[in-house]
Every structure is written in structure tokens, then in C-alpha cells.
Amino acid sequence: MPGLLIIAHAPLATALRDCASHVYAGCPQKLLAFDVAPDAPVDDAATAALALLRDAASDGSALLLVDVFGATPSNIAQRLAERASDLKLKIVAGVNLPMLLRAVCYQNESLDALAARATAGAIQGVMQVAINPPQQQTLRGPSHAAALNSGQQ
Amino acid sequence: MPGLLIIAHAPLATALRDCASHVYAGCPQKLLAFDVAPDAPVDDAATAALALLRDAASDGSALLLVDVFGATPSNIAQRLAERASDLKLKIVAGVNLPMLLRAVCYQNESLDALAARATAGAIQGVMQVAINPPQQQTLRGPSHAAALNSGQQ
Numbered sequence: 001m002p003g004l005l006i007i008a009h010a011p012l013a014t015a016l017r018d019c020a021s022h023v024y025a026g027c028p029q030k031l032l033a034f035d036v037a038p039d040a041p042v043d044d045a046a047t048a049a050l051a052l053l054r055d056a057a058s059d060g061s062a063l064l065l066v067d068v069f070g071a072t073p074s075n076i077a078q079r080l081a082e083r084a085s086d087l088k089l090k091i092v093a094g095v096n097l098p099m100l101l102r103a104v105c106y107q108n109e110s111l112d113a114l115a116a117r118a119t120a121g122a123i124q125g126v127m128q129v130a131i132n133p134p135q136q137q138t139l140r141g142p143s144h145a146a147a148l149n150s151g152q153q
Numbered sequence: 154m155p156g157l158l159i160i161a162h163a164p165l166a167t168a169l170r171d172c173a174s175h176v177y178a179g180c181p182q183k184l185l186a187f188d189v190a191p192d193a194p195v196d197d198a199a200t201a202a203l204a205l206l207r208d209a210a211s212d213g214s215a216l217l218l219v220d221v222f223g224a225t226p227s228n229i230a231q232r233l234a235e236r237a238s239d240l241k242l243k244i245v246a247g248v249n250l251p252m253l254l255r256a257v258c259y260q261n262e263s264l265d266a267l268a269a270r271a272t273a274g275a276i277q278g279v280m281q282v283a284i285n286p287p288q289q290q291t292l293r294g295p296s297h298a299a300a301l302n303s304g305q306q
Contacts, residue, residue: 009175012250015168019220022162022191038175067172067250069282081284094279096249097165097220115281122279126247126272129222131234 002088002111003030003056004103006095007049007077008067010035016065020100028104032056036073045072046079053080053087061088061111063103063118069093090115098125155241155264156183156209157256159248160202160230161220163188169218173253181257185209189226198225199232206233206240214241214264216256216271222246243268251278 006013013033020028034049056062064077077091088111092099102121106114159166166186173181187202209215217234219227230244243264245252255274259267 009172009250011164012168012172015165019162019165023224066282068254068278069280071176074282078282078284085286089284091282091284092280093282094249094251094275096247096252096275096279097162098247099249099279101221119279119281122247122249123276125221126249126252126275126279127222127245128268128272129219129227129231129244129246131231131242131244133238 001030001059001108002114003032003058003062004028004065004100004107005049005053005056005062006031006033006065006100007036007073007080008033008065008095009071009073010037012067013073016095016097016100019097020104023101024104029107030056030058031104034073034076036076040072040076042072042075042079045076046083049076049080050083053084053089057084057087057089063111063114064089064091065095065100065103065118066091066093067095092118092122094122096122096125098122154183154212154261155267156185156211156215157181157218157253157260158202158206158209158215159184159186159218159253160189160226160233161186161218161248162224162226163190165220166226169248169250169253172250173257176254177257182260183209183211184257187226187229189229193225193229195225195228195232198229199236202229202233203236206237206242210237210240210242216264216267217242217244218248218253218256218271219244219246220248245271245275247275249275249278251275
């Protein structure tokens with residue numbers, strides 16, 4: 001099973017892992033996080049993250065989830081992949097909670113499939129959310145408002 | 154100028170705001186965060202977040218960035234919008250760092266334009282990142298590797 005390693009500006013990586021732990025009531029298997037301190041040199045951070053990557057990729061593969069393409073965490077992920085060329089790795093950028101939850105759900109799939117699931121999950125999770133106009137609720141009366149409230153909790 | 158209020162599972166909202174502060178070397182204007190504790194009741198959390206929303210929307214409008222559509226933070230945002238119907242609000246889900254950075258960059262635009270910028274930025278930020286095959290760097294010699302390294306830091 002591919003491992004999952006989140007690499008992001010501090011403290012985003014840990015925060016995302018914590019959120020996955022909330023949703024799944026306990027930390028999912030092989031989900032690790034590496035927070036990148038502001039102005040951390042890429043090579044030093046890659047050295048520090050290498051043991052974590054090898055832990056995540058104990059089965060030989062891992063998906064690296066980074067926050068922004070081109071920023072230091074993304075560069076660290078690329079440096080890690082160069083150094084750990086014996087592992088099968090993929091990197092996806094733009095991690096959000098929908099991406100992470102999708103990746104955890106499909107972690108038993110192949111690395112290629114998992115990377116595709118993660119990117120699709122992230123994009124599908126981005127949307128504008130409708131706001132119910134208050135006058136509409138008033139017009140429909142209290143029974144509708146009660147149903148709406150119970151459905152939203 | 155529309156305010157920005159991130160509402161997400163704890164501690165993701167604060168973590169995202171901290172990351173924006175790293176990138177912009179100081180907290181951007183009118184960027185607030187509300188972390189939702191696990192199992193927080195929607196109504197109680199909306200009551201607690203209302204003052205924060207009014208602070209963010211001191212000019213009369215705000216964009217609410219939530220982590221996952223349909224989860225408690227998203228429901229809190231919808232409840233807030235129902236309660237603060239005197240404000241002009243929009244909600245976007247699937248917040249990632251590219252969405253947040255785009256929103257901060259274009260915060261001086263109208264609320265409608267800002268919501269469109271935020272969703273586009275989030276989606277454009279999701280991608281698979283290429284991994285340089287190590288043998289290719291060796292073939293191209295040390296000068297290429299040096300250029301690659303300097304470009305990635």
C-alpha cells in the first residue's frame with residue numbers, strides 16, 4: 001500500500017493530518033506530515049524529511065502531497081524524489097482536505113491510480129456553496145426551516 | 154474591500170492563515186480564521202464565529218473559505234450567512250493554499266470577482282509535479298545539476 005506524506009509550510013502539514021484524524025477518528029495508516037519552517041534550506045529540509053519518507057514508503061511507494069507548486073515544500077518533495085530513486089513516488093500539489101480524504105479512502109489502490117484520485121478529489125472539492133436566502137425560508141414556513149436545520153448539522 | 158474568513162476543522166483554519174502570513178511576511182489585511190472543534194454543534198459555533206465575521210466584513214462583504222462542502226465548517230458558514238443577511242457574503246469550499254494566496258492577492262476586487270478568482274486559483278493549483286529522473290541529471294553533467302538546484306531553491 002502506498003504511503004502518504006504531506007509536505008507543507010508549517011504548520012499546514014500537521015494540521016491537515018490532524019483533520020484527517022478527526023474525520024476518521026484516529027490517524028489513518030501510513031499518513032505522515034512534514035512541516036517546513038519559514039526559510040528552511042531545501043537540502044537541509046530534504047535530509048530531515050528523508051527518514052519520514054522511508055517510513056511512509058515502507059512498502060516501496062508513496063504519494064507526496066504538497067501545498068503549492070514551486071514553493072519550498074514542493075522543491076523539497078522533488079529533492080526527496082531525486083535522492084530516494086529506489087522508491088516509486090509521485091508528487092501532487094495544491095493539497096486540500098478533499099484531496100487528502102480521497103487519498104486516504106483509496107490508499108489501497110496503485111500509486112498511479114491514487115495520484116489520479118487525489119487530483120480529481122481536490123478539484124471536485126472546489127466549489128461555490130449556495131447561500132439560502134432568508135426570505136425564502138420565511139416564505140416556506142417553520143417546518144421547512146426545521147428540516148433544513150436538521151439536515152445541515 | 155471584502156474580508157476573508159477561513160472556517161475549517163481545527164487547526165486547519167489557523168494553519169492556513171499562518172501560511173499566508175509566512176508568504177506575505179505579516180498577516181494580510183482582514184484575513185481571519187475560525188477553527189471548528191471536533192463535534193462542535195453548528196448553531197453554537199455559528200454564534201461564536203459571528204463576531205469574527207462582522208470584523209472581517211467591516212466594509213459590508215466577505216468571502217468565506219471552508220475546507221469541505223457538507224461538513225460542519227461548511228454548514229457553519231451557511232448558518233452564518235443566514236444570520237448575517239445584512240452582509241454580502243459568498244462561500245467557497247475546498248480551500249487550499251493556492252486559493253488563499255489568490256484571494257489575498259485580489260482582495261481589492263469585488264466579492265463576485267474575488268470568489269471566481271479563489272475557485273480558479275484553487276483548481277489551477279492542483280497538479281501532478283514532475284520528478285526529474287536521476288540518470289538524466291547525471292547524463293547532463295554537473296553544470297545542469299547546479300542550474301537545476303539553484304532554480305529550485
